[in-house]
Amino acid sequence: MAARLIAEREGWSAVTIRRLADEIEYSQPVIYSHFENKEAILEAVAVEGFREFTSKMEEAAARGSTDRNALENVATAYLDFAFGQTALYEAMFALPTGLRFASPAETKPELRAAFRSLAAVIRPFGAEVELTTETFWASLHGLVELERSGRNRPSARAERVALVVRWVLGG
Amino acid sequence: MAARLIAEREGWSAVTIRRLADEIEYSQPVIYSHFENKEAILEAVAVEGFREFTSKMEEAAARGSTDRNALENVATAYLDFAFGQTALYEAMFALPTGLRFASPAETKPELRAAFRSLAAVIRPFGAEVELTTETFWASLHGLVELERSGRNRPSARAERVALVVRWVLGG
DNA sequence: CTACGTAATCTAGCGTTGATAGATTTTCAA
DNA sequence: TTGAAAATCTATCAACGCTAGATTACGTAG
Numbered sequence: 001m002a003a004r005l006i007a008e009r010e011g012w013s014a015v016t017i018r019r020l021a022d023e024i025e026y027s028q029p030v031i032y033s034h035f036e037n038k039e040a041i042l043e044a045v046a047v048e049g050f051r052e053f054t055s056k057m058e059e060a061a062a063r064g065s066t067d068r069n070a071l072e073n074v075a076t077a078y079l080d081f082a083f084g085q086t087a088l089y090e091a092m093f094a095l096p097t098g099l100r101f102a103s104p105a106e107t108k109p110e111l112r113a114a115f116r117s118l119a120a121v122i123r124p125f126g127a128e129v130e131l132t133t134e135t136f137w138a139s140l141h142g143l144v145e146l147e148r149s150g151r152n153r154p155s156a157r158a159e160r161v162a163l164v165v166r167w168v169l170g171g
Numbered sequence: 172m173a174a175r176l177i178a179e180r181e182g183w184s185a186v187t188i189r190r191l192a193d194e195i196e197y198s199q200p201v202i203y204s205h206f207e208n209k210e211a212i213l214e215a216v217a218v219e220g221f222r223e224f225t226s227k228m229e230e231a232a233a234r235g236s237t238d239r240n241a242l243e244n245v246a247t248a249y250l251d252f253a254f255g256q257t258a259l260y261e262a263m264f265a266l267p268t269g270l271r272f273a274s275p276a277e278t279k280p281e282l283r284a285a286f287r288s289l290a291a292v293i294r295p296f297g298a299e300v301e302l303t304t305e306t307f308w309a310s311l312h313g314l315v316e317l318e319r320s321g322r323n324r325p326s327a328r329a330e331r332v333a334l335v336v337r338w339v340l341g342g
Numbered sequence: 343c344t345a346c347g348t349a350a351t352c353t354a355g356c357g358t359t360g361a362t363a364g365a366t367t368t369t370c371a372a
Numbered sequence: 373t374t375g376a377a378a379a380t381c382t383a384t385c386a387a388c389g390c391t392a393g394a395t396t397a398c399g400t401a402g
Contacts, residue, residue: 017360027381029362038360093320094265100321111322128330134323135314135331142313143306149264150271151282152305159299160306167338188389198352200391209389 004045007087012095015041042097049085049092050110056081057117067124071168074121075140075161082144093141125168132168139164175216178258183213183266213268220256220263221281227252228288238295239340245292246311246332253315264312296339303339310335 002023006015017038021028035041060077064070082089091097101107101115119133126132143160146152152160173194177186188209192199206212231248235241253260262268272278272286290304297303314331317323323331 016358018358028360029382030380032361033379093316101323130324131327131330131334134317134327135310135334138313138317138323138331139306139310139335140313141317142309142311145264145316146305146309146312152272152309156302156305159302160309163302163306164310167341170338170341187387189387199389200353201351203390204350 001041001045001048003041004048004088004091007045007091008085012087012090039097042091042095043099045088046091046095046097046099047108047110049088050108050114052088053081053092054110054113054117057114058120061117061121064121067121068169071121071125072162072165074118075165076158078140079144079157079161082148086148089144094145122168136164136168139167172212172216172219174212175219175259175262178216178262179256183258183261210268213262213266214270216259217262217266217268217270218279218281220259221279221285223259224252224263225281225284225288228285229291232288232292235292238292242292242296242339243333243336245289246336247329249311250315250328250332253319257319260315265316293339307335307339310338 002020003015006019006023017028017031020031020041024030031041035044056077057074060073061070064073099108099111101111115133115137118137119129122133122136123129140161143152143157143164147154147157173191174186177190177194188199188202191202191212195201202212206215227248228245231244232241235244270279270282272282286304286308289308290300293304293307294300311332314323314328314335318325318328
């Protein structure tokens with residue numbers, strides 16, 4: 001998707017319908033015959049992001065020699081993913097899209113798969129897998145957001161990740 | 172601030188310069204004689220938010236009979252604050268403003284005070300106060316963001332907060 | 343009380359945005 | 373070769389953030 005390339009290079013504010021039309025060398029209305037509106041474009045990018053996210057997390061988990069090591073790898077890979085392609089991560093979590101987990105029925109399979117890829121490394125530690133995974137995910141997401149908005153010291157990123165991992169292990 | 176009222180009632184997308192001008196019954200240029208641009212307006216709202224945030228957290232901590240109870244109260248109060256006035260919280264954390272913690276010198280005192288109000292209830296538990304506070308804050312913020320974007324089950328909010336508290340206590 | 347300089351405010355407009363209506367071209371089967 | 377359907381275009385809309393330049397209101401000096 002052209003939107004993703006532009007966003008990664010120049011930020012999402014540079015992604016306009018006219019700019020996309022230029023990029024694909026068509027006029028603006030053509031875009032609206034493929035997507036209902038701009039939000040639908042973001043949503044498509046986000047879904048693509050969740051697919052890549054899931055496979056990155058699964059890889060990271062597979063590289064782990066122990067359950068603990070798998071958890072560490074996933075936590076680290078999570079932040080690497082977020083900071084390696086900030087625009088993609090933004091589309092997945094920060095920009096307004098209609099993507100929800102809320103109701104089981106209408107949740108996109110890509111979102112459920114992403115959740116499962118995190119739950120897989122949580123499962124060995126404690127009984128309440130769903131609760132712990134939600135909270136683990138939230139912690140990692142919070143680390144990303146607060147660092148990205150300049151509220152956390154970038155230099156201590158690895159230590160914060162290690163702390164979250166310790167929390168999960170000990171809790 | 173009129174911006175905050177409109178945002179809380181109709182969301183930040185309803186807050187336009189023209190709308191603000193209507194609300195205060197002046198023309199648009201008058202607004203630009205008080206604020207450099209729209210971002211400066213958001214920033215002013217955000218700073219106000221951090222002031223209220225700090226006093227809410229201090230209140231919650233003061234209501235705690237024990238160190239542990241203070242921590243619990245603050246964690247709960249954090250999510251209450253975020254969901255009690257979602258637009259204000261958005262201005263503080265999600266919308267693009269120039270507010271940073273990054274460099275010690277140019278960090279707004281309101282931000283530092285907010286950080287301290289959280290650090291105060293973390294201090295009794297463990298040595299690395301700054302690191303733990305950053306991670307604690309990130310976890311709570313993540314809980315807010317993932318629930319707000321429909322990724323976490325609203326029904327399990329209290330359990331997730333309790334889990335984060337347990338993590339801090341045990342870590 | 344008048345005249346004037348400053349400050350406050352307004353009208354009008356620029357360039358850009360997301361989105362759409364309606365005309366036009368392209369495509370391909372009958 | 374023709375004609376309906378699909379694809380694409382030009383032109384435009386209303387709303388946005390923001391600003392230039394004209395205009396009004398006002399306190400003060402004479």
